Amino acid sequence: MSNFVELDEFKQQVADVYSHRSNNYDEGDFHPRLAHRLIECVGIYKGQKILDIATGTGLVALEAAQLVGSEGKVVGVDISTGMLDQAKRKIEAAGLSNIELRQADAENLEFDNSFDRVLCCSALPLITNLQATLRLWHRFLKPDGLIGLCVFAETAFITGVVLQKVAQRYGVSLIFNDLTGTEKKCCTLLQQAGFKDIEIKTEQYGSYISLSAAKKSWEGSLKYPLCRPLAQLSIEQLQQAKADYFTQLEALETDKGIWNDITTFFVLGRKKAG
Template sequence: MTDLDSYKQQLKELYGSRTNYDHEKDTRHPLEAKILLEFVTLHSGHKILDVATGTGLVAIPAAEKVGSEGYVIGIDITPGMLHQARLKIAAARLQNIELIEADAEYFNFSDNSFDVIFCCEAIVLFPDIIAILKKWYRFLKPGGFMAFTCPPETAYMASLQQKICAKVLGVSLPHILEPLGTPEKCRNLLNQAGFRDIEIKIEPSGRYRPLRDSRLSETLIKINFKGNPLLSTLSPEQLNQLQVEYKAEMEQLATDRGIWEDTTKLFVRARK
């Protein structure tokens, strides 16, 4: 396995700690995996690649759909999540699915290998999204489909995070919503990568969180560590100032019902 840089190591640790991923409070992961699977018609005998497969929320039902003549490969850097997936695969007695512990950014498959490539929840975590899309394009058979989910620019209070980082650090801090974020941006990247027949649907969702919800206070740092060396070099005082400003801004947004967190997702499909 390729040596992980500090960003990839943080990702590995963050997701490795989520031992209850499939059943987290307020989770939409299983539902979004189901919607993504339904966005592409799978047939018996299809060969599928599931990138950042996690606990197999896409890979396992895909393996059931393609049958014994088909095959699914799931790839992920997180051994803890792959362990959960293997337990589910064993329980379902599936023989047509393989899990690979590797960094999908560097792992290669032969050109024209897959009928469908899925990536649920994780495309925004790749440091170079256009490069990964071009790799997936190569991996697909002619006429094959690629499908992924991503958050819109409104998600996770992204504009608030940008405002605070600019105020405290004096910089515009890239975050996971920058390269995609709108249907237009998605289409632009997919066109650059060579894809055609692009379809995008928006599934609105959101929830109120209590002002003191610990996940709100952690969101700023967790979301914005993406491949950016700046946050890893901040002093304790700077990190504290970021959190102080973030909490102050959230208090102004609070209502009687809590703070609204937009969890809308874009579901994107395209063909080689």
Template structure:
């Protein structure tokens, strides 16, 4: 596979962001738990061929590699060299000889058709530029009867994101965030329209109270890449407007504060479809 993917500015910013984060990414086990659940629900078994899309530090790939065994094969692809370096080290330490990590754009993969038993994408699907095209692309790599498993968040998830969207709307700005996959119907439609069948969606209503300070730190600002959007939506605001929007964001959060803190919904979807 092409080992130097051509990335547009949007994807290059994502790759750089995750390479900067790569050394600390595994400090929390939050993504790991999600990835393990996706693999568990995805019914991986020995001897399977598994593709882990946007593998990052390899959470899904490594969990799957331990199940498929020496007669199976796992490939993790990602656009961030830093994340892949961490993944490769982990696989080396675990002596996983059935796993490879490849620098590649998940929306432009050069793989054999009908070659995968399972395709997973955990904590990454909303970063794709074109969700429908990505799913259609991945559909070609699944063997008939193979299963895709995608993890996504509900559009109610992450109080910082929800309030950012509310404030941004006042400035005529629309954020994608989790909206494209934000409901069961949207997930169902996305998979159906890409040709998947027997779609199953597990909904896990999760969340916790967080401090006002932590919620305020969830402000999107104008510097990070925003899922599915380039340039970041708030970058169209002037410095004064941005400061005003941030003040409005903080004020909205203050209203939401209770004795326990601020409720941070993290409703999670595990979406499966068959070819």
């Protein structure tokens, strides 16, 4: 694994948060299901060369490596050393020799246009300059190659949706899944980055969660890098915001719990041939 990357304060915080989570990131079936579904949607074949951006613990990369076989190759990049260490451990355990891992910033990559697929699963909200970055990723594809993204609707993750509303009342704007929030927004993003033949598959991964689990998310949210604008609030304002957050969640409770929408878009786009 090649390692050297300079990160700004935000990206260092992202890297640290994910390194901290890396030991239990693969627990449960949510992330593995999305990774598997992205691969199914985009289609991966023997001998192909795949770039998995924000590879994390390598869920996409490992499955892709098995599909491309020994004549193919997968490159996985991420900024979090903890996540990459997990990926490395899994690659060694699986005995795969066709995956290269790099610690690198998704917004500052250098590759030639040799990839059949460029994939990114569940990481786009963490990309600071999304439009420019998608244009950069477009360059790494061979003509006729496909980008495959797994992103979430603006209605997804109820605790985030409620937190955004509460923060707005205090003049704080939190951006989570807003840029990929609807099918139309996803389509426009990809078109503006130069992709053609855009296809979007919309699927629901939501379930009911308990009020207590939803309330517990408050503390975690404060440590999440995308919530750092909340740091501008005073202690009193934060206490008031927390009370508002709890009140709003209580109002959403039904006898089954709180519906946690996870509308997910699998977005594909093609680099024009020739």
